[in-house]
Amino acid sequence: xxxxxxxxxxxxxxxxxxxxxxxxxxxxxxxxxxxxxxxxxxxxxxxxxxxxxxxxxxxxxxxxxxxxxxxxxxxxxxxxxxxxxxxxxxx
Amino acid sequence: xxxxxxxxxxxxxxxxxxxxxxxxxxxxxxxxxxxxxxxxxxxxxxxxxxxxxxxxxxxxxxxxxxxxxxxxxxxxxxxxxxxxxxxxxxxxxxxxxxxxxxxxxxxxxxxxxxxxxxxxxxxxxxxxxxxxxxxxxxxxxxxxxxxxxxxxxxxxxxxxxxxxxxxxxxxxxxxxxxxxxxxxxxxxxxxxxxxxxxxxxxxxxxxxxxxxxxxxxxxxxxxxxxxxxxxxxxxxxxxxxxxxxxxxxxxxxxxxxxxxxxxxxxxxxxxxxxxxxxxxxxxxxxxxxxxxxxxxxxxxxxxxxxxxxxxxxxxxxxxxxxxxxxxxxxxxxxxxxxx
Numbered sequence: 001x002x003x004x005x006x007x008x009x010x011x012x013x014x015x016x017x018x019x020x021x022x023x024x025x026x027x028x029x030x031x032x033x034x035x036x037x038x039x040x041x042x043x044x045x046x047x048x049x050x051x052x053x054x055x056x057x058x059x060x061x062x063x064x065x066x067x068x069x070x071x072x073x074x075x076x077x078x079x080x081x082x083x084x085x086x087x088x089x090x091x
Numbered sequence: 092x093x094x095x096x097x098x099x100x101x102x103x104x105x106x107x108x109x110x111x112x113x114x115x116x117x118x119x120x121x122x123x124x125x126x127x128x129x130x131x132x133x134x135x136x137x138x139x140x141x142x143x144x145x146x147x148x149x150x151x152x153x154x155x156x157x158x159x160x161x162x163x164x165x166x167x168x169x170x171x172x173x174x175x176x177x178x179x180x181x182x183x184x185x186x187x188x189x190x191x192x193x194x195x196x197x198x199x200x201x202x203x204x205x206x207x208x209x210x211x212x213x214x215x216x217x218x219x220x221x222x223x224x225x226x227x228x229x230x231x232x233x234x235x236x237x238x239x240x241x242x243x244x245x246x247x248x249x250x251x252x253x254x255x256x257x258x259x260x261x262x263x264x265x266x267x268x269x270x271x272x273x274x275x276x277x278x279x280x281x282x283x284x285x286x287x288x289x290x291x292x293x294x295x296x297x298x299x300x301x302x303x304x305x306x307x308x309x310x311x312x313x314x315x316x317x318x319x320x321x322x323x324x325x326x327x328x329x330x331x332x333x334x335x336x337x338x339x340x341x342x343x344x345x346x347x348x349x350x351x352x353x354x355x356x357x358x359x360x361x362x363x364x365x366x367x368x369x370x371x372x373x374x375x376x377x378x379x380x381x382x383x384x385x386x387x388x389x390x391x392x393x394x395x396x397x398x399x400x401x402x403x404x405x406x407x408x409x410x411x412x413x414x415x416x417x418x419x420x421x422x423x424x425x426x427x428x429x430x
Contacts, residue, residue: 018339019182057377057405061182071184075196076157076203076399077409 012064017051019062019069060089101133104140107363112144117364120320126360127312131352138355138391141362145392148366152424153416154329154395156207156241156371157200160402161188161228162221166213168245168280170268172308174338174403175213178280181340183403193228197236203398203409204423208232209241209264209301211402215281216246222254229258237426241301246285252292262299262328265289270317273310290325303331303373306357307349315357319364329395330368332361334375336404349375351384355391362392371395377407385412389419 015022059072063083070081070089080090103125110116118126129137165177165185174181197208210228212221221244229240242255243264255263267286268274274283293300302325304318322330334354337346354376362370372393376385385407389396396416399409416423 059403059405069182069184071186072403073160073163073186073188073192074400074403074405075159075192075199077196077199079400079405 014062014064014067015048015051016060016062016064017055017058018048019067020048021067022048059091100136101129103129104133104136107140107144111363111366112140112147115148115366117323117366118360120316123316123319123360123364124313126363127316127353127356129356134352134355134359137359138387141359141392142390144362144366145370145394149369149394151421152394153389153421154207154369154371154424155203155205155398155413156209156395157196157203157205157398158209158211158243158402159188159193159196160186160211160213161193161224162186162212162214163188163403164213166215168215169278171277171342172268172305172335172338173213174341176341179340179342181338190224190228190231194231194235197232197238197240200398201236201238203413205398206239206424206426207241207262208236208238209243209262211243211264212245213402214245216248217244217251222251225255226258229260233259239426243301246281246289247292249292252289252296252298256296256298260298262301263293264301264303264331265293266303266305266331266333267318267322267325268303268305269308269310270314271321272317273308273314277308287325290327294326299328300325301329301331302327303329303333303371304361305333305335305375307335307346307354307375307379308343309346316360319357319361322361323364323368326368327365328369329371330361330365331371331373331395331397332358332393333373334379336375336378349379351380354379355384355387358388358392369395371397373397374401374404374406382407382411386415386419389415389421 013021059079060081063070063086065086068083070083072081078091080088082088163186164175164183166175169176169178174183200208239261241262242260269277271283290300290302334349337344370393396412398412400406
């Protein structure tokens with residue numbers, strides 16, 4: 001069990017707020033310019049800057065490692081979030 | 092601090108000074124609409140008046156409360172603002188809190204100086220399993236923590252009201268949320284009248300009624316005034332004032348965050364509607380008002396805060412609010428004063 005939310009780092013492929021990948025897929029990276037990211041399902045990391053801002057006032061909703069939806073309990077002085085595969089995160 | 096009528100400069104504020112400050116009679120719905128329509132230039136005077144009303148009729152103390160969800164998510168109701176409704180595709184998953192964690196949260200809350208601890212469940216109304224959990228939770232908290240216990244468990248039967256009262260539940264929360272005329276746009280799975288019925292039973296049983304508002308859901312100023320007047324008519328002990336924090340997956344997720352000045356006008360109006368009620372800062376103030384607006388509301392009629400986090404979202408750090416109260420020279424209400 002870690003004691004800090006990982007939040008957005010290079011090692012965490014999924015956004016903890018919206019659950020979408022932080023980086024565009026490799027298929028998109030290699031795609032011709034006209035086929036690159038268009039604001040669709042897998043936004044690149046800069047698209048998550050607003051998510052990072054919102055996470056100041058939100059616990060994580062999705063696992064940063066696998067993108068699964070988390071079980072979250074908020075208490076007056078903290079929160080914990082649990083992923084079925086990756087276990088518990090708390091602050 | 093003394094209040095100078097020379098600072099008013101607007102007819103409704105002079106009326107409010109005489110009617111609310113001097114006589115303790117809340118403004119009518121029509122008068123409240125005038126307050127909500129005040130120009131920005133008159134807002135400081137409105138807040139100053141509301142603050143004087145609060146000081147004269149409630150005193151200088153600020154009541155501090157912590158809240159926690161014992162059962163999160165999966166609610167069958169369709170309150171369009173709520174991330175815990177099972178009707179919408181919200182990222183909030185169902186969770187039950189265990190009793191040791193609940194007791195720990197009550198201890199943490201009491202350590203801040205809070206006198207109130209509210210246990211909340213996302214349900215239409217409690218079933219036997221939940222009522223048994225609540226009874227057990229109350230007993231365990233009582234054994235270990237000196238704090239008033241409040242509950243918010245949705246719509247109640249008379250039997251459940253009587254049970255909660257007999258278990259010593261100090262206060263029961265059941266919000267009106269919005270004006271009667273706007274309610275069908277926000278909730279379709281139960282009626283305004285059903286909410287009023289629970290509120291009436293709670294009062295009749297001798298529990299304090301906590302009945303709040305959620306503003307910024309697209310209601311008009313007329314409907315905001317209507318809501319304040321409807322709440323005033325209920326004479327609740329406490330009114331928690333929430334500002335919409337649009338939740339992903341809910342029908343109101345695209346609703347714009349309410350303008351901060353409109354929120355401050357609403358705070359002043361609610362205080363001028365209910366001069367003696369505990370008016371509590373609740374959810375959404377961080378987004379709507381920020382730090383500066385939070386201070387403005389405490390100097391504009393607010394006399395209670397929810398400290399720390401909310402049910403599914405995070406609040407300002409408890410220390411930030413407590414430091415602000417020290418900075419404003421506002422003492423925290425002590426437990427013996429609430430009994």
